Amino acid sequence: MATEGLSVKVIGHRGIAAMAPENTLAGFRAAARLGVPWVELDVQLTADGQPVVFHDDDLQRTTNGQGHLVTTPLSVLRELDAGSWFKQSFQGEKIPLLTEALTVIAGLGLGLNLEIKADAGRAVRTAGLALERALEYWPGHLPPPLISSFSPEALSEAARLAPHWPRGLLIAGQWRGAVARARRLGCLSLHVHHGLLSQARIAEARAAGLLVLAYTVNSRVLATRLWGWGVQAIFSDRAHLWCGALEPC
Numbered sequence: 001m002a003t004e005g006l007s008v009k010v011i012g013h014r015g016i017a018a019m020a021p022e023n024t025l026a027g028f029r030a031a032a033r034l035g036v037p038w039v040e041l042d043v044q045l046t047a048d049g050q051p052v053v054f055h056d057d058d059l060q061r062t063t064n065g066q067g068h069l070v071t072t073p074l075s076v077l078r079e080l081d082a083g084s085w086f087k088q089s090f091q092g093e094k095i096p097l098l099t100e101a102l103t104v105i106a107g108l109g110l111g112l113n114l115e116i117k118a119d120a121g122r123a124v125r126t127a128g129l130a131l132e133r134a135l136e137y138w139p140g141h142l143p144p145p146l147i148s149s150f151s152p153e154a155l156s157e158a159a160r161l162a163p164h165w166p167r168g169l170l171i172a173g174q175w176r177g178a179v180a181r182a183r184r185l186g187c188l189s190l191h192v193h194h195g196l197l198s199q200a201r202i203a204e205a206r207a208a209g210l211l212v213l214a215y216t217v218n219s220r221v222l223a224t225r226l227w228g229w230g231v232q233a234i235f236s237d238r239a240h241l242w243c244g245a246l247e248p249c
Contacts, residue, residue: 006189006211009232011113011234012040013216015027016036016240019031019034021083021087021090024090024096026093028101031110034239037110038110040113040115041112043115045070046069051130052095053097061085062086102133111146113168114145114148116154116158118151123151127154127157131147131161131162132161146168147168150172159185168190171191171196187210190205192212194217197214197229202229213232214226216237218238
């Protein structure tokens with residue numbers, strides 16, 4: 001897959017997680033208001049198979065609910081408060097449906113990295129339902145979303161359903177073989193925890209035709225070093241700090 005077309009250098013992590021509750025419509029709107037050009041979100045399936053925007057396995061950290069998201073039906077999730085944990089002014093913010101998030105993000109004119117979160121047993125179904133919604137709701141006049149996952153099965157399903165949409169392989173703890181896996185999956189990019197990166201590893205990926213995106217980077221010193229090494233973009237909870245200083249951001 002060609003590496004042209006991804007000129008962005010900063011991507012808001014889960015919206016803009018330092019400024020608004022993560023993975024919420026309020027967070028995506030805050031990112032746009034602060035000049036962040038792209039956002040990342042996480043998608044999972046509810047117990048009744050509805051794609052929603054949420055990161056954790058458990059509900060406790062970012063809502064007033066209990067238990068696992070994947071064993072909770074949408075009707076229960078929609079009653080939860082996903083904003084107060086961050087700040088009282090966000091009280092009443094809901095866990096968004098993926099379709100709601102796609103509509104808001106596209107309406108704001110933002111670029112999107114859609115991460116598919118699923119264990120091996122649910123990866124293909126999660127990717128299938130998420131891509132089905134995205135293909136229906138994402139407007140054709142905007143650049144297509146960058147689809148990412150730790151799951152090769154999810155990325156293969158994304159390639160089957162939307163072969164023209166770019167894909168990125170996420171890695172966290174093991175660099176060995178990552179470049180080869182990403183190439184086999186036809187990926188545009190490798191999304192790598194910044195602690196795994198070195199100038200040599202970035203050069204290895206770039207030589208193989210892959211872009212490198214680093215997460216989660218909230219330090220100016222670290223960001224500058226990574227860009228100097230050849231990282232294409234960083235994911236940041238404070239993405240707005242770079243927007244205005246970079247052109248394009």
